[in-house]
Every structure is written in structure tokens, then in C-alpha cells.
Amino acid sequence: MRIGELAKRAGTTTRTLRYYESRGLLRARRADNGYRTYDEDDLRLLQQIRTLQDFGFGLEETRPFVDCLRAGHPAGDACPASLDVYRRKLDELDGLIGQLRSVRAEVAARLALATGTPEPRCQFERTTE
Amino acid sequence: MRIGELAKRAGTTTRTLRYYESRGLLRARRADNGYRTYDEDDLRLLQQIRTLQDFGFGLEETRPFVDCLRAGHPAGDACPASLDVYRRKLDELDGLIGQLRSVRAEVAARLALATGTPEPRCQFERTTE
DNA sequence: GTATTGCTTGACGTGGACGTCAAGGCAACA
DNA sequence: TGTTGCCTTGACGTCCACGTCAAGCAATAC
Numbered sequence: 001m002r003i004g005e006l007a008k009r010a011g012t013t014t015r016t017l018r019y020y021e022s023r024g025l026l027r028a029r030r031a032d033n034g035y036r037t038y039d040e041d042d043l044r045l046l047q048q049i050r051t052l053q054d055f056g057f058g059l060e061e062t063r064p065f066v067d068c069l070r071a072g073h074p075a076g077d078a079c080p081a082s083l084d085v086y087r088r089k090l091d092e093l094d095g096l097i098g099q100l101r102s103v104r105a106e107v108a109a110r111l112a113l114a115t116g117t118p119e120p121r122c123q124f125e126r127t128t129e
Numbered sequence: 130m131r132i133g134e135l136a137k138r139a140g141t142t143t144r145t146l147r148y149y150e151s152r153g154l155l156r157a158r159r160a161d162n163g164y165r166t167y168d169e170d171d172l173r174l175l176q177q178i179r180t181l182q183d184f185g186f187g188l189e190e191t192r193p194f195v196d197c198l199r200a201g202h203p204a205g206d207a208c209p210a211s212l213d214v215y216r217r218k219l220d221e222l223d224g225l226i227g228q229l230r231s232v233r234a235e236v237a238a239r240l241a242l243a244t245g246t247p248e249p250r251c252q253f254e255r256t257t258e
Numbered sequence: 259g260t261a262t263t264g265c266t267t268g269a270c271g272t273g274g275a276c277g278t279c280a281a282g283g284c285a286a287c288a
Numbered sequence: 289t290g291t292t293g294c295c296t297t298g299a300c301g302t303c304c305a306c307g308t309c310a311a312g313c314a315a316t317a318c
Contacts, residue, residue, distance in 0.1 A: 144275095
């Protein structure tokens with residue numbers, strides 16, 4: 001299949017696929033006329049990238065998953081390097097969530113102070129008492 | 130005081146102050162030699178901006194607070210427009226936190242599946258059972 | 259033959275909050 | 289007078305994942 005069809009089937013754009021190729025994530029065979037050619041494996045690879053992107057992974061973070069699939073594994077997360085990325089991301093998310101929670105609390109407190117109206121507790125705040 | 134001293138006292142850089150000025154957030158008097166001149170009110174104004182920036186507010190979101198201070202109010206959040214920004218930010222934070230929590234859960238689930246090792250519950254996950 | 263669609267590469271634009279350099283003026287001190 | 293340090297404006301660079309436009313070839317439809 002050609003780049004347009006692959007993009008459509010993966011729910012993305014041709015520009016994105018060329019960008020991934022420029023980053024070395026997605027390689028393409030070439031037809032005689034110079035057109036890029038892809039197969040079903042490329043689609044799976046692309047779907048792996050898109051899923052991680054949707055989770056907020058950076059492109060470089062998807063590379064171990066791509067390499068893992070290329071190495072013949074049935075899943076992109078069947079390799080230790082991919083699992084490390086998962087774990088690092090979990091730590092990152094925990095840190096970020098904690099940060100946002102504390103900012104949320106601080107803003108809520110300032111709003112309460114400024115209005116004199118005590119705000120209802122955030123659903124993400126732990127009831128510490 | 131001049132720009133260098135203001136920057137130091139606010140814990141930021143001269144570049145940042147000139148940038149704020151270019152955005153119309155921070156105005157400066159000029160000395161005869163063309164140097165920017167600031168007073169204590171400017172410092173308070175700048176501190177308001179920095180605090181909100183640290184919370185993750187965009188520069189435009191700090192504008193109502195700045196205007197409020199300029200209008201003579203003792204606090205930047207003494208005006209309705211500022212409170213609206215607080216409330217919008219709370220909603221935004223709640224949405225973002227919820228999103229991150231669901232991504233966190235999804236990644237944890239995938240890690241657990243891939244390792245066969247059930248992950249400990251996240252401190253931010255509600256125990257739904 | 260021609261109109262339309264799809265493909266190619268290359269290159270500039272986007273957003274946000276600045277960092278970093280360049281070329282030069284102003285002030286104080288030795 | 290020279291050095292140092294702070295100030296001025298202007299302008300390009302950064303990060304990231306692309307969007308968008310341009311010029312031109314390839315394939316298909318009619």
C-alpha cells in the first residue's frame with residue numbers, strides 16, 4: 001500500500017508518516033516510480049507509535065517499541081527496553097500528577113481566600129484528616 | 130531601580146522582563162539615558178506574574194491579575210476577572226489530572242500485562258472496589 | 259488530450275516563553 | 289584613558305510534532 005492509504009488506515013496524515021521516516025522510526029520500500037510502499041507490518045508498527053503518542057509519549061520514547069517489533073516480537077512491549085520506558089513514564093506521570101494536584105490545591109485555596117467561599121474538595125485530593 | 134536589579138530581586142532575567150514588556154504586561158518608565166526604571170509596585174506586579182507562571186498559568190492568563198493590581202487593588206485576585214481565571218484553571222487542572230490518571234492506569238495495566246507482575250496501585254488511583 | 263488525484267522533495271510556519279548573540283551606548287573607577 | 293559592567297535594540301535559536309505551501313512528476317478517469 002502507498003503512503004496515503006497507510007495514513008488513512010492509521011488515522012493520521014502523510015506528513016506525519018514522512019516525519020516519522022525522517023526520524024528513522026518508519027522505513028519504506030520504494031516502488032519503481034519512487035513511491036513509498038508499505039505492508040501490514042508497517043501498519044502495526046505505526047499503530048504502536050500512534051498509541052504511545054496518544055498516551056503522551058515522546059517520539060524517541062516509542063523507539064524501543066518499534067525496535068522490538070522490528071526484531072520480530074509479537075508486541076512492542078515484549079522487550080526489556082520498552083518496559084523500562086513504561087516504568088520511567090509511570091514515574092514521570094506520578095510526579096506530574098502530584099505537581100498538578102498541589103497546584104490545584106493552591107489555586108483552590110487562593111480562590112477560596114479571595115471569595116470567602118470555601119471550595120468543595122477536589123475529587124483528586126486525598127482527605128488527609 | 131533598573132532592570133537588572135528588578136530581575137534579580139524577582140528571581141528572573143532581564144530578557145524575561147523585556148519580554149513581558151513586549152507583551153504589554155510590565156511597563157517601564159525611562160531615565161534620561163534611556164534606561165528602564167522600576168519601583169516597588171512593579172516588583173509586586175512582577176511577583177504576581179511569576180507566581181502564576183510557576184503554577185502553569187499562561188502569560189495571557191496573568192493579565193487580569195496585572196490589570197487588577199494596576200487598578201489599585203491590594204491583591205491581583207481581588208477582581209472578578211481574576212477569579213474567573215482561577216475557576217477556569219481549576220477546571221482545566223481537573224481535566225488534565227483526570228486524563229493523566231487514566232493514562233497512568235492504562236500504562237500500568239500494559240506493564241502488568243507485559244511482565245505478568247501485577248503493579249501496586251497508584252497513590253492517585255481511587256480504590257473503586 | 260486533459261482534468262483530477264496522488265505522489266515526490268524542500269522549505270518555511272506554528273506556539274510559548276524565553277535563551278543567546280551582536281553591536282553599540284552610558285557610567286563609574288583607577 | 290582604559291577597563292569593567294550594565295544598559296539599549298534587534299534578531300535569530302530552542303523544543304516538538306507536525307501543518308502548509310510550492311513546484312513538479314505519476315497514474316488514473318473520461
